[in-house]
Each structure stands twice: as structure tokens, then as C-alpha cells.
Amino acid sequence: MSTKVVVTGLGATTPLGGDVASTWEGLLSGRSGAQALTGEEYANLPSRIAAPAAVDPTEVLSRVEARKLDRFEQFALVAAREALKDSGLAKGDVPGERLAVSIASGIGGLISLLNVYDVLRQKGPRHVTPFTIPMIMPNGAAAWVGLEIGAKASVQTPVAACASGNEAIRHGFDLIRTGKADVAVVGGAEAVIHPLPLAAFGAMTALSRRNDEPQRASRPFDKARDGFLLGEGAAVMVLESLEHAQRRGARIYAEVAGTGASADGHHIVQPDPTGSGNAAAMREALENAGIAPEELTHINAHATSTPAGDVAEAVGIRSVLGAAADNVVVTAPKGALGHLLGAAGVAESVATVLTLYHRVVPPTANLEDLDDEIQLDIPTEPRKLPDGPLTALNNSFGFGGHNLVIAFRTV
Numbered sequence: 001m002s003t004k005v006v007v008t009g010l011g012a013t014t015p016l017g018g019d020v021a022s023t024w025e026g027l028l029s030g031r032s033g034a035q036a037l038t039g040e041e042y043a044n045l046p047s048r049i050a051a052p053a054a055v056d057p058t059e060v061l062s063r064v065e066a067r068k069l070d071r072f073e074q075f076a077l078v079a080a081r082e083a084l085k086d087s088g089l090a091k092g093d094v095p096g097e098r099l100a101v102s103i104a105s106g107i108g109g110l111i112s113l114l115n116v117y118d119v120l121r122q123k124g125p126r127h128v129t130p131f132t133i134p135m136i137m138p139n140g141a142a143a144w145v146g147l148e149i150g151a152k153a154s155v156q157t158p159v160a161a162c163a164s165g166n167e168a169i170r171h172g173f174d175l176i177r178t179g180k181a182d183v184a185v186v187g188g189a190e191a192v193i194h195p196l197p198l199a200a201f202g203a204m205t206a207l208s209r210r211n212d213e214p215q216r217a218s219r220p221f222d223k224a225r226d227g228f229l230l231g232e233g234a235a236v237m238v239l240e241s242l243e244h245a246q247r248r249g250a251r252i253y254a255e256v257a258g259t260g261a262s263a264d265g266h267h268i269v270q271p272d273p274t275g276s277g278n279a280a281a282m283r284e285a286l287e288n289a290g291i292a293p294e295e296l297t298h299i300n301a302h303a304t305s306t307p308a309g310d311v312a313e314a315v316g317i318r319s320v321l322g323a324a325a326d327n328v329v330v331t332a333p334k335g336a337l338g339h340l341l342g343a344a345g346v347a348e349s350v351a352t353v354l355t356l357y358h359r360v361v362p363p364t365a366n367l368e369d370l371d372d373e374i375q376l377d378i379p380t381e382p383r384k385l386p387d388g389p390l391t392a393l394n395n396s397f398g399f400g401g402h403n404l405v406i407a408f409r410t411v
Helices: 020-031 063-067 069-086 108-121 132-136 140-149 164-177 195-203 242-247 276-289 307-327 339-357
Strands: 005-013 099-104 154-156 183-190 234-242 256-265 299-300 330-332 391-398 402-409
Touching: 005 020, 005 069, 005 164, 005 242, 020 256, 020 339, 063 069, 069 108, 069 140, 069 183, 069 234, 099 140, 099 164, 108 132, 108 195, 132 140, 132 242, 140 154, 140 183, 164 183, 164 234, 164 256, 164 339, 164 391, 164 402, 183 307, 183 339, 234 242, 234 339, 242 256, 256 276, 256 339, 276 307, 276 402, 299 339, 307 391, 339 391, 339 402
Parallel strands: 099 154, 099 183, 299 330, 299 391
Antiparallel strands: 005 234, 005 256, 183 234, 256 402, 391 402
16 A cells, blocks of 8 residues: 555646646636626526637547547547646556546436437437447446557546545555555546536536536635536546655656545535535545645645535545644636536646646636635645645535545655
């Protein structure tokens, strides 16, 4: 259990850009990827805004590839290819038996399911594509990426609602740490900007209804927040054992230092207002990583921009860190990205890794009036971090009370 795990490759396609560089630039500038949904099918919805991907994956993939993949699978393949290229690894560089894939999705191929059902009703079963099942199964993204790179150690798809992405990182981390793989390609992908999910989340009053100001709608920790903004995209990281990365002379972004997991045991969608569940996951991640509260530098918060969730997370952070929370710089990327559901954890872990690597914390977009109940240091401009060792947590919490936290440190 002593094997160190490091990050050597990053890939992303998000509402801020079609790659990591443009996404990172968007986060640093506080730019929002949100826009109004103008189609007739959205006209009667209470929330008619979302954060679609900045680059359509069909513009990147070949026509043949795109036709047999659901949109969430398309995103995953685009991000995985970027991450692998960034890592310097090519197919065949790692024996398949030492190579794993763990790519999460909170919902899977919902758009294909709905579209194919329309085809069935309108045209009959002869017009249903034989790719339907691979397109709708939640493990489709992991399967396609695994096939492309020849992974044989493990190909898995964690499903834990909005904590799914961090669960994927945790799975890959465990495989390497326990010696079952040398390299793990971990990620999350989601694509459900469609009238049905928007209507369903809207019925729960979970979405922002700031329809006239889409780019100001997602506002984590702000007094005027009124719900999250649905986003889409994917993010992927290449994890390696430190020994494997050093042996091949790889660039190392950061170390995955530890993980923590818990369940609220409170409600199917509402967070525990005491923050005890998310606090338990943060505490475990710190202990697993050997990081004392006073040594923590940064937290990339889950902070979806819901009234209850943001306060519960802030309460949890305070309960774990105590007075040390005053020295921790917090950011909430969903102000710019919206909520990528099962892809959120990895997209925000990519941001966390880049924060440590570049030693700068992105601002929280749209934070204009900090909620009085949230006593944290949350900058609205990029914040430079000091020289010396840095540590960070990335928080992801999901419906069902799932809490997954990843700890990172500089190397």
C-alpha cells in the first residue's frame, strides 16, 4: 500500500473549451459557459438555460466514430485521447494487463435512449440501430476507451450520481496503489442537456431559473443563488505509479495523495445540513494522505449553487479544519462550468491539479455577495499560492448522499 500515485496526463472538453488549455483559461478569467436554450422543445420549461460543451464532439471525431457513440461516449473519447497524448503514452507502451480504465457517468446514454425510443414509435423496430445498447449503457464510455487503448487490468464505470467522477479517480488510485496496475486512465463523462432531464431537475426546483441572465445563473456561495446549471462534457486523467512515471521520464503534474468516502444517510437528494457526511469524507482523505488540517492549502469545492448544499459544505469544511480554514483558499468551478454531473469530479480534479501545478487558484465566477453563513476565503480574482509544498482537496457530493473527496499534493 506504499506505492505513490501521480498524475501525468490531462484531457477535457467542457463548456469553457474543447481542451484542457481553453478550459483552464476560462476558469482563470471567470468566464461562464452558460447560454440560453432557444429550441421550441425548451420553451415551456421553468429553467431554459444550460452550459453545453464549447466544441461539439462530432467536429473532432470521424463521422464513422460519432455515429456509433452516444454523446457522452463521444466526449469521453475526445478527452481520453487528449489525456493520453499529454501523458506521452501511446497504445502498446503499457502491457494491457497493467493498464486500467475507470470512467464514470451519473446517467449514461440518456439522449440516445430517448431518441431511439422516438424512432421505435414513429418508424418501428427495423429502424432501431444495432448500436443502441452500447450507446445507452453507462459503461459504454469506459468500454470504448478501454478497447481503444487495449486495457485489460480492469475497465470499470462507477455510478454515484454527481460524485461518480471522483469515485472513478479513487478506483484507479486503488488499483495502482495496491499493485494491480501501473497506469489507470480515469475520468467522467456526461451529456444530458435535453428537455426531459431539465424538466425533471426543474420539478425538484434544483435548477436556476435566472433565464434572462444565463451567464450569471450559476453563483456558488452567493446570497442570490437559486440552483445549479446543467452542463455537459468530459474530463480524463492519466494516473501512474511514481516509479513507472519516473522510469519513462514523464512530466508529473501532482500526486494523488489520498481519498475519502462516506454517505450522509440523510435523504435521497437533500444534503445533511450538519455537514457531517461530507466532513467525514474530507477527514478520511486528509488522514489517508497524511495531511494535517493546518497543512492544507486549497479546496476545490463541490458547491453546486443550491441554497442548502453550499451551506452544508461550508459547515463541513469548518468542522474539519477549525481555525485552519482561515488559511485555506476555496474555489467553486461550477460558477463557470455549470454542473457536469458524473463528469464534474474529474473536471474539477483537473482544475485542482492545475491549481497546484501553476500555483494559482481560479476565481469563483458570479460570487458578488458572499452568504453570511459561509465563512470561507473564496476569491473573486485569481489568487497566487506561495512557494513550497502545496496540498489540496477536491470535493464531490451526489444525490443519494454520496461523498467522495480526493487529496492532491505537489511533487
